[in-house]
Amino acid sequence: MPAPVLMIVGTASSAGKSTLVAALCRLAARRGLRVAPFKAQNMSNNAAVTADGGEIARSTAVQAAAAGIAPTVAMNPILIKPEGQRRSQIIVEGKPWRTLDAADFWQRKALLWPVVTRNLDALRAEYDLVIAEGAGSPVELNLKAGDLVNMRVAVYARARTLLVGDIDRGGIFAQLLGTLMLLEPDERQLIEGLIINRFRGDPALFADGVRILEERSGVPVLGVVPWIEDLGLPEEDAVALEQARPVVTQGLTIAVIQLPAIANFDDFDPLAREPGVTVRYIDHPAQLAGAAAVILPGTKHTLAARRWLRERGFDAALRQFAGPIAGICGGYQLLGERISDPLAVEGAGGEEAGLGLLPIETIFAAEKQTTQTVARARVEWGGTADLYGYEIHMGRSHRLGAAQPFLTIVQRGAVATTEADGCISDDGRVWGCYIHGLFANTEFRRGWLRQLGWQPPSEHTPSVDPFDRLADQVAAALGPATLDRLFTVSP
Template identity: 55%
Template sequence: MVQGASSSVGKSLMVTALCRIFARRGVRVAPFKAQNMSNNAAVCADGGEIGRSQALQALASGIEPVVDMNPVLLKPEADHRSQVVVRGRPWHTLSAGQYYDRKKTLWAVVTESLDRLRSLYDLVIIEGAGSPAELNLQASDMVNMAVARYAEAPVVLVGDIDRGGVFAQLLGTLWLLPEEERRLVRGLIVNKFRGDPALFYDGVAILEERSTLPVLGVVPYLPGLGLPEEDAATLSAVGYGHSPDDALDIAVVRLPHIANFDDFNPLQSEPGVRVRFVESVDSLGRPDAVILPGSKSTVADLGWLRTTGLHNRIGELARDGINVVGICGGYQMLGRTILDPACVESDRPETDGLALLPVATTFATVKLTHRVRARIVGGPGWMVTLAGHELAGYEIHSGRSTIADVHPWLAIAREGEGCGEAPDGAATVDGSIWGCYVHGLFDDDRFRRAWLDSLASRRRGRRALSPAPTEMPGYRERFRLALDRLADEVEGAVDIEALVEIIKK
C-alpha cells in the first residue's frame, strides 16, 4: 500500500509507476483505492464510473479498468454534498455526516472488491487518500490504515520534499500513528526532489535513523508528463503547453465543480498551443477559443458564471467571432434552457443558459455512462472535412438534450447497447460555436488538428497551424511513452528489489 504524508504528495503517480514497473516484469498487477473523491471520472467497459487515477493505473498495468478498483467514488456537488458512486453506479447524494453514518455498508463493499482483486492478480497495489494521521478521522477511516490492517499490507509512506518540511511530514506522520499501525509501515519515499539527489544523502540518513525504516528512494520532480491529474487543485490560470509568442491561446473556464478536465491534455501537448484555466473576466482576456468543460453541478456553475461576469463576456466574445466550445456540462450551459423537474441537480426547475446554441436540456434521474464510438456526420465550417470520421470517447451525464433548427453533427454508438446510433452535438452555421456530450474528442489526432487548424486560419494574416512533425507520434502513443518515462524515472530512483522483499514478507 502506498500512503502519503498529506494530500498531493504524488501517491497516485507513484502507484501508476509501480503498476507499470511490475507489469513490465511480467507480474499480474492491479490498482485499488477504496474511496476516492474526484469529479475527474473514467468509464469502464460495463459503464461503471471510477476515479480517473485508478483507470490510469489500470492502463499502466496493461489491464482493463473495472469498478472493483475504486468501489466508492465521491463526486462533490454544490451545497457541501457529494454524489456517492458505489461499484460504478450512483447510490445516494449525501452530506459528510450522512456518508459516515453508512460506513458499515460501504466497508463491506470495499472489502468485497479488494478480495475479488486479490483473488485475480499476483499483486494489488493499494493507494491511500490524504494522510493516515488525521486524528479526527481515524475512527471513520476506510481508505488508509483500515484497509492496510484488513489486507495485512505493508505500507510505503511518501512525502513531498518540493513543498518543504519533508522531515516533519514523514516522521510526524509515523509518530502520530498508533503502534499497531506504525508497524505496518515498512519504508519511506521522498518524492518531487529538484536537483542532485546526492545533496540529500544526509537527509536520507537522518530519516532512516529517526524512523528506523529504510528510505527506498528519492524520486525526482517530474514536470510535463502529460498524464491525467486527479485533483482540480492542480489547475491554474498560467498557460502551459508549447507557448511561442504566436501560440494559439485556448482558455478553459475553471468552473467551481469542473469535471473531466483531462479532456484538454491533448491540446496542451500540441506544438504552438497554449492552454490556460481561467476564473475571471480579467484572466480570460481575448483568447482564440473559450472552452466550457464538464461540470458536476451545471446549474450552480451557471450561477457562478453570472456572478463573475464571465457569462456576459463569453457571449460578447462569441458574437465577435471567437470560438466557444462546450463539452458535456459546458454543452448544456451553451444551450437556451436547463430543466430539472425532478430536482436531480438543484431545487431550480428551470435555468436559463447562455443561449449560444439551440439546445434545451432536461435532467433525468438515470445517468448515462457509456464508452462510445462517435461518427462525425458532417457539419458546418471546419467539420465538413471530417464527415464520416469515427473516434472513440465516453459519455457521463444525467442531462438529455434536444436540438432545434440545426442538424446534430455526431452519431454515437454506445458500447453494450444494440440500439443503433444516437444523435449528439450542435453547432452554429459557421462552426465557431459547438458542443457535444462526448468526452475524449481531443484524443483523436485528426479531430484535434482539424479544429486547431480552423482556429489558426481565422487569425487575420496567419496561416493554418504548422503541421506536426512527421516523426512526432500521435497523442495515444505519446501517452504510452509518458507512462514508460514515469516508470523509468521511478525505477531508476527507487530500490525496487528492496520493495520486492518487503512485499514478499
C-alpha cells in the same frame, strides 16, 4: 491464497501517491505480474467509465492503463463527486448510491466497509499483486474512526506499506516523522519504507537527510524520486488547477473556463501537449483576451455553474467573443437555451436560461448515463476516423427546430446505433456534445486546431510512453533490490 497487497500512503493530499502507484503498476507488469490498482475511496470529479458502464476515478483508470489492463469498478468501489462545499454524489460500485451532505455521509460510512473488503478480496483472487492507494493523510485523527481507505485497508490486508512525502512542499522531516509518530502500533509495524518524492536537483545532496530520517524513524528510506517535468498524465482532481500557472502569450491560446465543480478537465490535456498550443484556465471574462477559442468544460453542478457565469459577467463576454466556442458535457448544456432540473438531481434543482448560443434544451433525469462511446463527426474538419470517448451525465439535451447535430453515435457500450447527437450552430462556430475524451482523437483534435490557424509540426518526433518514462525514473530511484522485495508474490 489471496494475492499480497502493496500499499502506498502519503503524508498529505497531492503527495504523489497516484503517480507512484501508476509507476509501480507499470514496473510490476514489466516483470510479468498480473497487477491491479486499488483505491477504496476517492474524491474527485475527474471520472472514467468502465466497459460495463460503471463510474470510477480517472486516476484509477490511468493506473489500470499503466498495468496494461482494463479498469473495473472493483478497483475504485467508492467515488465521491462533490457538487459544492458540503454536498456530494456518492458512487458505489460504479453506480450512483446517494447524494448526501458531508455529515450524512459520515453517519453512513459504516455501511460501506463491506463494499471495500468485498472488492479488494475479488481483486486479490484474480491478480498476482494488488497495489493499493490511500487518500490524503492516514493520521487525520478526527477522521480515523470512519477510515475506509488508509490504514484500515492496510491492516485488513496486512499490506506491505510505503509512506510517501513530498519534499517540494518543504517540511519533509515533519511530514514523515510526524505521520509515523501518530500511527497506531499495529499500523506502524506495517510501514516497510519511506519514499522522498519530487526532489529537485542531485539526490546525493539529501544524503544527510536520508540518514537523519532513518536514524529518527528506524524505517529505511527506499528512494529519492526526482521531480519529473511534463509527465503527461491526467491530474487526479481540480486541486492542480489551484496552483499558479505561467501566462504564455505566444502561440495559439485556448481558454477553458474554470467552472465551479469542474469535471474531467483532463479532456484538454491532449490540446496542451500539442506544440505551439497553450491551454489557459480562466475565471474572469477579461482573461478571454488573446484566446483563439473558448471551451466550457464539464461540471458536477450545471445550474450553479450557470449562475456563476452570469455573476462573473461571462454572459455578455461569450456572446461578444468572435472565435469558436465549444462545450463538453455540462459545458454543452450551458450553451443551450434552457436547463431544467425538476427532480433536484443536482443540488436544489430548479431552472435557468442558458447562454443561448446553441438551440438545445436540457432536462435532468434520475438515471445517469455512463457509457463508453464511439462516434463519427458530422463536420468536415472532424475527420473520418471513429472517435472514441465516454459519457457521464444526468442531463438529456434535445435539439430545437432544425438544429444540426454535431456527431453520429455509432456505438454505446456494446450496442451499435446510428443516433444523431450534439449540436452545432448554423455558422459552425459554436458546437457541443456529451462525449468526454474527444480531443484524445488525433485527427479530430488537429482538425479543430487547424480551423484556429494552428499548423502541425513539420518533423515527426517519436513519442515516449509516459508510463515507461515514469517507471524508469522510479525504478532508478528505488533500485532493483528494493523492487525485487516489493514485487515478491510468493508466500
